[in-house]
Amino acid sequence: MNILFLVTVLGSSTLTAVEQAEDAYRRGLETRDRATVARGHFREAAIQYDLAWEDTNRSPGLARHRAQAWFLAGDTGRSILAYRDGLKLFPEDQALLSGLRFTREQVILPPMADLADACRPMPPPVSQQAIPPMAFFLVFVAMSIAGGGLLLQWLSRRRIESLFAGLIFSTLAWGGVWTWHSTQEQHADHWAKPVAVLTEPAFLRTGNNAEFPKRFDQPIPAGVETTPLEERGGWLYVRLPGGQPGWLPLTAIARTHPPETPRP
Numbered sequence: 114m115n116i117l118f119l120v121t122v123l124g125s126s127t128l129t130a131v132e133q134a135e136d137a138y139r140r141g142l143e144t145r146d147r148a149t150v151a152r153g154h155f156r157e158a159a160i161q162y163d164l165a166w167e168d169t170n171r172s173p174g175l176a177r178h179r180a181q182a183w184f185l186a187g188d189t190g191r192s193i194l195a196y197r198d199g200l201k202l203f204p205e206d207q208a209l210l211s212g213l214r215f216t217r218e219q220v221i222l223p224p225m226a227d228l229a230d231a232c233r234p235m236p237p238p239v240s241q242q243a244i245p246p247m248a249f250f251l252v253f254v255a256m257s258i259a260g261g262g263l264l265l266q267w268l269s270r271r272r273i274e275s276l277f278a279g280l281i282f283s284t285l286a287w288g289g290v291w292t293w294h295s296t297q298e299q300h301a302d303h304w305a306k307p308v309a310v311l312t313e314p315a316f317l318r319t320g321n322n323a324e325f326p327k328r329f330d331q332p333i334p335a336g337v338e339t340t341p342l343e344e345r346g347g348w349l350y351v352r353l354p355g356g357q358p359g360w361l362p363l364t365a366i367a368r369t370h371p372p373e374t375p376r377p
Contacts, residue, residue: 197304225331
């Protein structure tokens with residue numbers, strides 16, 4: 114029995130984190146008719162995907178699988194955080210953006226209008242919600258090719274209209290490429306901002322202790338994204354998307370990295 118156990122352990126230890134995650138994810142799908150059991154498997158898969166995210170080459174696919182596993186495990190907050198981690202590295206990935214949008218929609222906002230408005234997440238940049246920047250880039254590449262062709266035509270035939278048209282197309286093309294590049298940087302900056310996401314409901318308080326008054330009569334729901342400002346004594350000073358500051362217990366939070374902004 115001991116030898117069999119040792120062989121099993123050694124065999125499982127040779128699997129990579131991704132392989133273990135995929136195996137646990139498959140077992141979760143096979144037991145979807147038993148919600149509690151399935152969630153346990155999906156949580157195991159999510160933890161292994163977390164390890165893979167830290168140890169292997171990161172990719173949009175790995176980010177999506179990681180986020181989906183946390184969502185199916187019933188942890189909307191960590192799922193949102195995983196999508197944001199992916200968008201921080203791959204800000205133009207439309208599948209990650211769609212997954213984040215869907216998961217955000219599953220967050221049940223409080224019935225209080227002022228608290229609901231305070232918890233509603235900031236939308237992605239407008240340019241990222243419309244046409245993907247890569248589409249603009251391809252259009253401007255085509256314009257650059259057309260402009261180059263017209264300039265070559267002017268050199269061979271000396272037709273003044275070809276010169277003007279070629280210069281216009283080329284100028285628009287280079288301007289478009291510059292706009293595309295700057296837009297990509299804006300998207301990357303948007304997703305690179307530090308974030309702390311609630312993994313369970315918690316009251317926002319005026320101080321870093323449960324004895325301090327509550328900012329709202331209802332708890333902040335799981336899945337709400339906040340900006341971390343300062344950590345002290347097991348509590349995190351945050352700012353809600355609506356701008357309201359307050360303290361939340363670290364036990365109810367998952368975050369990308371420690372806060373960088375000092376408390377005002």
